[in-house]
Amino acid sequence: MKSNEILLNIENLTIGFARRRKINTVVDHVTLEVNKGEILGIAGESGSGKTMTVLAVMGLLPVSAKILSGGIHFLGKNLLTMEEKELRRLRGAEISMVFQDSMTSFNPLLTIGAQVEEMLRLHSSLAKEEYRILTLKALEEVGLAPEVYHMYPHQLSGGMRQRAMIAMAMIAGPKLVIADEPTTALDVTTQGKILELLKEMNVKHGTGIILISHDLRVIQSVCDRAVIMKDGRIVESGAAKVLFAHPENEYTRQLVESAPVLFSETGALLKGLDGETFFDCNKDEGEINGNVVQDGTELDMDPNGTNINKDRNETAVCSEWNGSNLKEDRTGTDLNTGPGKDHGEDQAKNQTRDQTRVQNKGKNKNQDKDQEEILIIKNLNVFYPEKGIVLPGKRSRKQVIRNVTISVRQGETLGIIGESGSGKSTLAKAIVGLDTEVEGVIKINGIAAAGSEMSVSRPQMVFQDPYGSLNPMKKIAWILEEPLKLQTNLGKKERMQRVNEMIRQVGLSPEHLERYPHQLSGGQRQRAAIAAALIVNPGLVILDEPVSSLDVTIQAQILCLLKELQKKYNLTYIFISHDLSVTFRFCDRICVIYRGEIAEVKEAGELLCRPQHEYTKELIRSAMLLTA
Amino acid sequence: MKYTVKKFISLVVSLLFTSILTFAAFQVIPGDSALSALGIDATEEQLEEYREEMGLNKSLPVRYLNWLKNALRGDFGYSSQYRMQIKVSALIGDRLIVTAWLAVLSFLLIVAVSIPLGILSALKKNYILDSLITLVNQVFMSVPSFFLGMMITLVFGIILKWFTPGSYVNPWENFRLFLRFMIFPAAAVAIPRIAMVVKFLRSSLLREMELDYARTAKSKGMSNIRVLFRHVLKNALIPVITFLAMILADILAGAILVEQVFNLPGLGRLLVSSIANRDYAVVQAIILYSASVVIIINFFVDLIYQWIDPRVRTG
Numbered sequence: 028m029k030s031n032e033i034l035l036n037i038e039n040l041t042i043g044f045a046r047r048r049k050i051n052t053v054v055d056h057v058t059l060e061v062n063k064g065e066i067l068g069i070a071g072e073s074g075s076g077k078t079m080t081v082l083a084v085m086g087l088l089p090v091s092a093k094i095l096s097g098g099i100h101f102l103g104k105n106l107l108t109m110e111e112k113e114l115r116r117l118r119g120a121e122i123s124m125v126f127q128d129s130m131t132s133f134n135p136l137l138t139i140g141a142q143v144e145e146m147l148r149l150h151s152s153l154a155k156e157e158y159r160i161l162t163l164k165a166l167e168e169v170g171l172a173p174e175v176y177h178m179y180p181h182q183l184s185g186g187m188r189q190r191a192m193i194a195m196a197m198i199a200g201p202k203l204v205i206a207d208e209p210t211t212a213l214d215v216t217t218q219g220k221i222l223e224l225l226k227e228m229n230v231k232h233g234t235g236i237i238l239i240s241h242d243l244r245v246i247q248s249v250c251d252r253a254v255i256m257k258d259g260r261i262v263e264s265g266a267a268k269v270l271f272a273h274p275e276n277e278y279t280r281q282l283v284e285s286a287p288v289l290f291s292e293t294g295a296l297l298k299g300l301d302g303e304t305f306f307d308c309n310k311d312e313g314e315i316n317g318n319v320v321q322d323g324t325e326l327d328m329d330p331n332g333t334n335i336n337k338d339r340n341e342t343a344v345c346s347e348w349n350g351s352n353l354k355e356d357r358t359g360t361d362l363n364t365g366p367g368k369d370h371g372e373d374q375a376k377n378q379t380r381d382q383t384r385v386q387n388k389g390k391n392k393n394q395d396k397d398q399e400e401i402l403i404i405k406n407l408n409v410f411y412p413e414k415g416i417v418l419p420g421k422r423s424r425k426q427v428i429r430n431v432t433i434s435v436r437q438g439e440t441l442g443i444i445g446e447s448g449s450g451k452s453t454l455a456k457a458i459v460g461l462d463t464e465v466e467g468v469i470k471i472n473g474i475a476a477a478g479s480e481m482s483v484s485r486p487q488m489v490f491q492d493p494y495g496s497l498n499p500m501k502k503i504a505w506i507l508e509e510p511l512k513l514q515t516n517l518g519k520k521e522r523m524q525r526v527n528e529m530i531r532q533v534g535l536s537p538e539h540l541e542r543y544p545h546q547l548s549g550g551q552r553q554r555a556a557i558a559a560a561l562i563v564n565p566g567l568v569i570l571d572e573p574v575s576s577l578d579v580t581i582q583a584q585i586l587c588l589l590k591e592l593q594k595k596y597n598l599t600y601i602f603i604s605h606d607l608s609v610t611f612r613f614c615d616r617i618c619v620i621y622r623g624e625i626a627e628v629k630e631a632g633e634l635l636c637r638p639q640h641e642y643t644k645e646l647i648r649s650a651m652l653l654t655a
Numbered sequence: 656m657k658y659t660v661k662k663f664i665s666l667v668v669s670l671l672f673t674s675i676l677t678f679a680a681f682q683v684i685p686g687d688s689a690l691s692a693l694g695i696d697a698t699e700e701q702l703e704e705y706r707e708e709m710g711l712n713k714s715l716p717v718r719y720l721n722w723l724k725n726a727l728r729g730d731f732g733y734s735s736q737y738r739m740q741i742k743v744s745a746l747i748g749d750r751l752i753v754t755a756w757l758a759v760l761s762f763l764l765i766v767a768v769s770i771p772l773g774i775l776s777a778l779k780k781n782y783i784l785d786s787l788i789t790l791v792n793q794v795f796m797s798v799p800s801f802f803l804g805m806m807i808t809l810v811f812g813i814i815l816k817w818f819t820p821g822s823y824v825n826p827w828e829n830f831r832l833f834l835r836f837m838i839f840p841a842a843a844v845a846i847p848r849i850a851m852v853v854k855f856l857r858s859s860l861l862r863e864m865e866l867d868y869a870r871t872a873k874s875k876g877m878s879n880i881r882v883l884f885r886h887v888l889k890n891a892l893i894p895v896i897t898f899l900a901m902i903l904a905d906i907l908a909g910a911i912l913v914e915q916v917f918n919l920p921g922l923g924r925l926l927v928s929s930i931a932n933r934d935y936a937v938v939q940a941i942i943l944y945s946a947s948v949v950i951i952i953n954f955f956v957d958l959i960y961q962w963i964d965p966r967v968r969t970g
Contacts, residue, residue, distance in 0.1 A: 085874055087874060115876040116876060117876070118873070118875065119875040119876035120876065123874065123875070124871075126870070126871060126874075128867060131867040131868060132867040132868055132871045133868055134868040134872070135868070135964070135965070135966060136889050136963065136964060136965065137886070145885075146875050149875055149876050149877060150876065179965040179966070181965070181966050182965075195875075
């Protein structure tokens with residue numbers, strides 16, 4: 028399959044944006060090559076220059092971007108000196124692209140068929156009927172029904188659109204396909220299938236693929252070779268397997284470590300975040316409230332901690348999982364267990380841990396008896412009014428949440444997972460009281476000491492996109508102060524005092540108060556959003572995809588901050604995410620929502636090891652596909 | 656189909672509401688229509704007789720229904736400023752022909768000139784031609800129509816003698832002369848609006864050109880011009896259509912100042928004189944007409960959307 032012929036060769040490519048006589052370099056001396064029939068992965072965080080690099084290959088850089096030096100050769104031909112007309116002939120026919128957001132990347136006014144067929148029309152001259160036949164064949168090849176030909180982009184699901192996008196990219200028989208974050212906007216179950224499809228196309232047609240992703244799991248699962256980019260430079264490159272198993276560069280290691288890796292290679296074990304990365308921030312504070320999905324290595328390992336990996340603290344074996352392993356309170360001494368501790372010590376430690384487990388039982392696992400239930404939901408039904416001819420007395424509405432009954436204990440973190448459209452965000456909105464058409468019981472217990480002026484208020488929410496949810500016209504100080512104005516009787520001075528205190532709590536400094544949201548980085552914005560949610564001292568915080576739009580290294584920091592704050596203020600979290608690995612790592616219990624109903628609710632570890640509902644099984648299976 | 660039915664129902668309901676509001680507004684205005692029809696010399700018996708005859712003693716809903724019934728037949732009664740000798744419908748009918756022609760001519764001018772100019776301006780972005788178009792645009796946008804009308808009369812009428820100012824001929828007398836004359840007021844109405852549409856279309860096109868689907872089209876190997884015509888134009892026209900519809904409704908309601916400058920017997924001038932003479936029957940009819948025009952045009956815009964945009968069609 029692999030011939031060593033070089034398809035694409037990028038040499039010392041440097042791209043910069045000219046801004047007020049200053050040149051801002053976004054791609055810095057990048058050198059890479061793609062061989063025929065090879066899948067090359069480019070990984071890196073947003074802003075690392077990966078997309079700019081491939082846009083330069085396509086000749087589609089934004090006008091303000093200039094290629095400062097270097098060369099791009101495709102099959103020996105220099106693309107940078109090529110005439111625009113010749114380049115156009117190459118685009119689509121020889122090099123084509125699959126874009127990230129298939130909804131916006133298709134023209135909404137034309138049918139899928141017309142848009143796929145157009146690619147063929149541009150690069151060949153056939154009879155009208157032949158175009159149609161070939162287009163239908165291409166659609167069939169990516170697993171789409173012939174009806175799709177006549178459908179419009181908005182009528183297809185995200186996965187189907189991405190398939191159509193692949194059909195469009197492949198139809199003219201290109202030698203190189205550039206896929207820019209092709210699965211990022213998709214649900215996990217679909218992600219795996221799209222990646223399989225890309226791989227299949229690669230094998231079947233020998234097409235070279237450049238796969239760009241910020242998600243290491245994606246790169247790892249399909250790529251032969253990979254390069255890691257940071258700040259416009261390639262920091263490391265090599266065979267994908269070797270690269271991720273033994274990262275040499277400091278940044279790669281950081282990336283691999285903070286990457287949410289859920290499953291080990293056997294695909295059966297839990298693999299949480301490394302003890303070090305996740306809990307570094309908590310070390311000096313000693314005890315950490317459990318919920319960590321522990322690290323594990325092999326299937327048939329002794330659950331009592333006869334661990335081969337001594338530098339890892341603990342092993343959780345799925346098959347023999349007994350519930351308490353995962354729910355344990357980990358103590359500071361646990362954390363200090365370093366490499367070189369001998370077996371005996373490990374066992375001794377295990378014993379003490381068993382004792383702690385007993386002590387903590389009331390506090391942790393069976394806390395429902397001792398701990399108050401902060402949120403009780405009974406037989407909840409939520410509806411959306413449906414648009415239609417409104418007849419008096421009769422309203423049509425669509426049920427989004429069906430008969431949901433669940434309760435959340437104080438101090439616990441409940442995860443809600445499900446596909447987009449499953450109703451998880453609707454449920455959250457109902458709890459906060461943003462949905463009006465609600466039937467059933469939602470009870471939120473006040474837990475603040477009576478008489479305190481900072482009385483516990485309604486649950487607060489932290490949203491996915493802090494840029495969109497923070498008023499862009501107001502400074503951070505105003506944004507933080509506003510909820511206090513609305514919900515408390517504090518004077519101006521006290522309010523500002525509290526704002527100042529809060530901003531430090533989330534790891535920002537008072538100088539950030541004088542900034543506008545757009546002057547903060549993504550991570551800082553999310554911190555500010557968290558501060559705004561916590562400032563009124565809510566008992567219950569709903570986190571709606573709080574880290575989904577952040578880079579992995581930032582993700583870890585924010586999750587860490589949330590954990591710290593939870594402990595400090597005894598907060599209860601409801602954590603909504605489509606990202607399984609983050610959820611399993613972060614939550615005590617997980618509730619799987621499928622088509623508006625609760626498929627199952629279980630302790631995180633048990634759910635992962637013994638999923639019962641078919642849908643949960645599928646979710647976990649497809650998440651594993653990514654790392655298999 | 657369901658969409659069309661829905662929009663049609665909403666059209667009928669809106670028209671009904673408009674008629675109620677128009678009718679109600681004139682009930683609030685003080686004054687006795689019997690008195691104003693018969694004059695202050697009329698005796699109480701004559702007034703009573705007139706009220707009885709005209710149904711003015713009946714209850715409000717009954718009077719509304721009578722009025723609506725007649726209005727639907729095109730009967731709005733008689734105009735008081737013409738001493739009840741001319742029917743309101745005949746009065747408005749004549750003027751409406753003039754205004755409608757003015758509207759059609761200027762609208763055709765707007766569409767025929769502004770869309771190519773807008774496309775050209777967007778295609779030649781950052782070139783001299785675009786800057787020139789933008790500059791001329793700025794000037795014309797800020798000039799009011801009536802002033803433009805005066806300039807046109809001065810330049811084309813008095814200096815160049817392409818037409819004789821004030822020589823309006825009714826279309827039913829000599830249609831060719833009528834059209835020749837109407838071109839000039841139509842231009843006066845159209846020019847500032849052309850400038851607005853060009854600016855609007857240009858920015859809409861440039862915005863759409865930046866979107867992902869335009870990039871996808873370029874990645875297929877299409878030239879910029881082809882991307883613009885095949886993919887971007889239709890998308891960019893969607894907001895422009897709304898804007899054009901607003902313009903059409905605006906000129907159909909009568910361009911009062913331009914009519915005044917060119918001495919056209921259009922709706923706008925009739926409205927002004929009817930208000931001045933407290934000729935309520937005419938004012939009422941014109942208001943009902945103007946409001947209905949806006950509603951009906953919006954109905955057609957909705958239908959056009961449905962035709963262009965599959966997302967509207969299939970929900």
